[in-house]
Amino acid sequence: MNPEVLIPFIEGKPIRxxxxxxxxxxxxxQLSTILQSRGFRHAGRMGRxxxxxxxxxxxxxxxxLCEYSIAMSVYDRDESFDPGIDPIVRNEARRLRxxxxxxxxxxxxxxxxxxxxxxxxxxxxxxSFASHRQASNDGRQYRLTVSLTRIADDTEIWxxxxxx
Numbered sequence: 208m209n210p211e212v213l214i215p216f217i218e219g220k221p222i223r224x225x226x227x228x229x230x231x232x233x234x235x236x237q238l239s240t241i242l243q244s245r246g247f248r249h250a251g252r253m254g255r256x257x258x259x260x261x262x263x264x265x266x267x268x269x270x271x272l273c274e275y276s277i278a279m280s281v282y283d284r285d286e287s288f289d290p291g292i293d294p295i296v297r298n299e300a301r302r303l304r305x306x307x308x309x310x311x312x313x314x315x316x317x318x319x320x321x322x323x324x325x326x327x328x329x330x331x332x333x334x335s336f337a338s339h340r341q342a343s344n345d346g347r348q349y350r351l352t353v354s355l356t357r358i359a360d361d362t363e364i365w366x367x368x369x370x371x
Contacts, residue, residue, distance in 0.1 A: 228334060229336060231265050234261065234321060234334050235265070236321075237320070237323060238257070238261050238323065241257065241310055242254045244310055246306055246309055246310050246313075247310070252299065253302065253303050253306060255281045256299055257303060257323070257332075259280055259281050260272055260277070260325065260330050260331065261323065261332050264332055269331045274290040274296040274297065274330075275288060278293070278296050281296075282296070282299075296330075300325065300330060303325065304324075304327070311337075320336070321336060322334070322335050322337040
C-alpha cells in the first residue's frame with residue numbers, strides 16, 4: 208500500500224498525492240502542458256524558471272539549484288549577483304508556487320495527472336501522480352484558512368489551518 212499525502216489546493220476537494228515517481232517523458236509532457244496553459248503562456252520568465260528547475264532536476268543536477276544559479280540562468284544576472292541584496296529568485300519562486308496552485312485549481316485531472324510542486328525552502332521540484340478524491344456523501348466540507356502575519360522587520364509568516 209502506498210502512503211499518500213493530501214495537498215489542500217483544490218476548492219472543496221483536496222488532491223491525494225500518491226508517492227510514485229513518474230517517468231521523465233511524462234514529466235516533460237506535463238511541463239509542456241503547464242507552460243502552454245493560460246496562466247503561464249504570457250509569463251515568460253516564470254515559465255523559464257519552471258523549465259530550468261525541472262530540466263536541471265531531470266538531468267540529475269538538482270544540487271546545483273540555488274538562488275545564484277537560477278538568477279544567472281533565468282534572470283540574466285551577472286557574477287556580482289548577491290541574493291542578500293536582490294531577492295528576485297525568492298520573490299519569483301513564491302509567485303511560481305502560487306501560479307502552480309492556481310493551475311491545479313483549474314484542472315480536472317485524472318489519476319495519471321502529474322503534479323509538479325516546488326516545496327517551500329528550496330528550488331528542487333517534486334514530481335508525483337495525483338488523483339482527485341471524490342467528495343463523500345456525508346455532507347462534510349473541506350475548509351482551508353490561511354492568514355498572513357507581517358512582523359516589524361517585514362518578515363512574512365503564513366499560517367494555515369484546515370479541517371473537514
